[in-house]
Amino acid sequence: MDYQKILNQVSQEFAGKPRSGKVASYIPELAKVSSQKYGMHLHDVNDNNYCFGDSNERFSIQSISKVFTLALAMKVVGDQLWNRVGVEPSGDPFNSLSQLENDSGIPRNPFINAGALVVADVLVSYFSNPKAALLTFLHEITGNTSIDYDPVVAASEKSEGYRNFAMVNYLKSFGNIENNVEEVLDFYFHQCSLSMSCRELANAFIIFANNGRVIGSEREFLTGRQVKRINALMQTCGFYDEAGEFSFEVGLPGKSGVGGGIVAVHPDRFAVAVWSPPLNPKGNSALGMASLERLTTLTGFSIF
Amino acid sequence: MDYQKILNQVSQEFAGKPRSGKVASYIPELAKVSSQKYGMHLHDVNDNNYCFGDSNERFSIQSISKVFTLALAMKVVGDQLWNRVGVEPSGDPFNSLSQLENDSGIPRNPFINAGALVVADVLVSYFSNPKAALLTFLHEITGNTSIDYDPVVAASEKSEGYRNFAMVNYLKSFGNIENNVEEVLDFYFHQCSLSMSCRELANAFIIFANNGRVIGSEREFLTGRQVKRINALMQTCGFYDEAGEFSFEVGLPGKSGVGGGIVAVHPDRFAVAVWSPPLNPKGNSALGMASLERLTTLTGFSIF
Amino acid sequence: MDYQKILNQVSQEFAGKPRSGKVASYIPELAKVSSQKYGMHLHDVNDNNYCFGDSNERFSIQSISKVFTLALAMKVVGDQLWNRVGVEPSGDPFNSLSQLENDSGIPRNPFINAGALVVADVLVSYFSNPKAALLTFLHEITGNTSIDYDPVVAASEKSEGYRNFAMVNYLKSFGNIENNVEEVLDFYFHQCSLSMSCRELANAFIIFANNGRVIGSEREFLTGRQVKRINALMQTCGFYDEAGEFSFEVGLPGKSGVGGGIVAVHPDRFAVAVWSPPLNPKGNSALGMASLERLTTLTGFSIF
């Protein structure tokens, strides 16, 4: 399969077309990113790389970070994690509090905000320096030690994060947060502020396409069973209340972030990241979804 | 892959083990089925058949029929269908009415009861004799003209179907049912009463593994795009509020019914049906799920 | 207190003022009533009558009938009634189904539609001819045997009553309806179609201001305890999700109907009925509420 040719075709199809959607604006750092940014990077399990556009420019990965923290939490605490967070789609927008009320403080899955906050709490409990531990994990799976948090974004998230403050306090009232509220949120706002390029994201996600291993290494970061669960969760819950639409249109497990990034995985084939800031009404990158739909249609590689 | 050997192993692993779960009892016809029934049938895209146990005995397929009516509705009305029913997981139990209230009468997906009733209404509008049309469709894709409704089950469903009567009337109050309430329910109760064996189900579902075609025929019952959507819907919504668990444990698109049947599909490989009446608390066959989990683990064939 | 002088003042204050709100239009019989109709009748416990405007013209009393059926049901089955319906405000619009889902089919109070349907079922179970029994009750408490159902309105309600069909079937699925769905709804649609004037309503409601007795008679239709409960229920639940506003603005127990009627009671003083068809966004007569607010302000007679 000539991936580069296909990426070129995707790029040409959308070049010069007007962008629909709106760039996230709840913090100034996201609002000021150009709506014209557009890039894509595909990394296959033979360690080849294909790309176009702004694929080497870093952006705020936001909720895509939830996949990394989930992976790290599964690695360190194993199946105990599922006592504190579920594995089912929520059917509600990503920041809903009302479901928690009926579910006694157990979030439906690790990709809605409530679930990601519980995962953050798990890491804060486990590591003496969770922010350093997450960076180390990312540096190891990518071989790239320059990946880092954006402190300005993290501070901005905190200053506007009343709903996340509400969520952690609410979870804590159910006994599902072990640590100090401020500590958990400090970690969470930092993970959301991670700054990575499409190339870096595709390289990091290859472990989910390669049975938990970095290409060319025998080191197993995650077991096959763990990778399968993460991919299943991305498939059913990775796109808030647009998971079904993404499953149909793209047909790959994936995860989006309000910074306009989307990463998707084809088990045993490739990981691919795309970036375009304007979001559709459900909060997912409009051009990102369209580009991935073209990719799976042109390659014929969907999992369905 | 020696599927028969693997099926034999699955059969042996569970033989003689006590059955957990409870046989559905809301109608007498389901309650009186033996909890010991157990069979499995795998049909691959090379037209080979593998099986064990009670795989040739017919049972009430119940909600598995929703996949057939969805396929038939997509075939006859195309993408118009999505104006009347969504494609997202509901996050609520299968018979919930409250979501409809917020969603102006548009069911979240075609596999919750509300969605299946809208699909039934579409078929009642399109066909002068929808019950005959559904049988014809099943006879054509299986080559088996003896597949039929069970009139006793259909009558029983009707006599206890207050919640479905509520649902159709409620949908009609939003304008999302075109036909007479009784007509729609008569069709719906009949589709649920379809009596099929594991063999027949696996043979019927092969079109979802084979790009919409019966094995060995050029006739396209469904387009590749339609099959992809149906498989994506089974993956995200086929198991009520246990879709995430099934995605992880089994990792295949599938659909269950309260009669104890489950059918799953591995695109480009096979369709497989299993039957064991006792249901877990979420309403899915307990042993059926366990058997499929073993199958994908032993074959290594999950889509994730 | 010179009630007639005060009624005259209310009438003059609103005469010629433009009417805000919209006449109910879900059935043609309500839609064609003139929005200019306006009348009021006050009946005090000394058997004096005061009125203005269209107070002798009959209109469709709709949900006001729920007070009569509640009174009759309490009279015939006593406190058993509270096993099947609650006494708390619902906090939801009058036709909500979702609350029933959480409350196992026990409606929050007898004045939301679900509750009134359960009360209707109680009467259908108790009386061989419930429609005749309700008329007899009304004829006895008013001494007016010409009060009757409007068959055209009843038939219209039925033809558009999908949501009520949904509700009764849903209640029956929880076991909280004993009779045939059609029979219960036939009774319910008839009670809603009752045609009464402000004078007739004020005369009928005097039993709630006079400890359960008709003026000048020793016959106790209801006990003092029953009257107290009915008044308390009107106070907390008589105006859907505007009960709090009515309690404040008017400060009397009362009940409204979508026909534009409102009846209110001042225990030990009077019953008063007002009619003006245009409804505010919450479904209560806009001018009716304003008129009652003026009445209690000018008389100084609120219960608070």
Added chain:
Amino acid sequence: MDYQKILNQVSQEFAGKPRSGKVASYIPELAKVSSQKYGMHLHDVNDNNYCFGDSNERFSIQSISKVFTLALAMKVVGDQLWNRVGVEPSGDPFNSLSQLENDSGIPRNPFINAGALVVADVLVSYFSNPKAALLTFLHEITGNTSIDYDPVVAASEKSEGYRNFAMVNYLKSFGNIENNVEEVLDFYFHQCSLSMSCRELANAFIIFANNGRVIGSEREFLTGRQVKRINALMQTCGFYDEAGEFSFEVGLPGKSGVGGGIVAVHPDRFAVAVWSPPLNPKGNSALGMASLERLTTLTGFSIF
């Protein structure tokens, strides 16, 4: 009316009877109060006082304080308050967050926690020292300058107040909190910690029975219209999801607290406070409700 004779009778009826219900235990200060405490005090508009039992012992008034803060907020900002909080029963337990989600951050009424927190924010905005201002208000209406906060209770509330932290942050995310979260909660936890006896409560609440005035004074603390609204709110919303039951059983506007206190008002007649710590399942003093029911039955003084 010989109120003392009636209070004596109430006292005797319940003396020695076993106490049903459970003393609140979410903070240690409440848990250690004896379940045998029992007292009642009635203050009439002729300035007479009647009492029995532990009526002079102070206890934690908890949510009863919401009536004082509401009164003070209405006094200082007037009808603007209703832009930020509603006047309708919530139909949900007192600490529900899900309703806020649908109502864009406007709490249903000032007596659920969310509403009381908005009222607290109003006072924090208006007064430079809101804690002192609330005490001054209480000292003025009671003539008793020893009424004070209990700092141990306030600190305890804070240490367990995750749900209230969640609520204020959530309200702030909707823009319905103007001040710093910590400041608002500091005030709120203090108001809940107010320590008052039945006598002091009945004396304070007499302004709601006496048109906004202290007995024997011309000074109007609240207008008649404001008093009417406060009483109407107590009637419809003063007892969480037991408001309907209290309206029926007692038939007076009132407010309860988890410390076991209840205060009720008969406009133009009296204010009465009762204290007994064990709570019924809805969170209201079981013996307190029973005692008030006997009072209104024996006096015949309910507002219905």
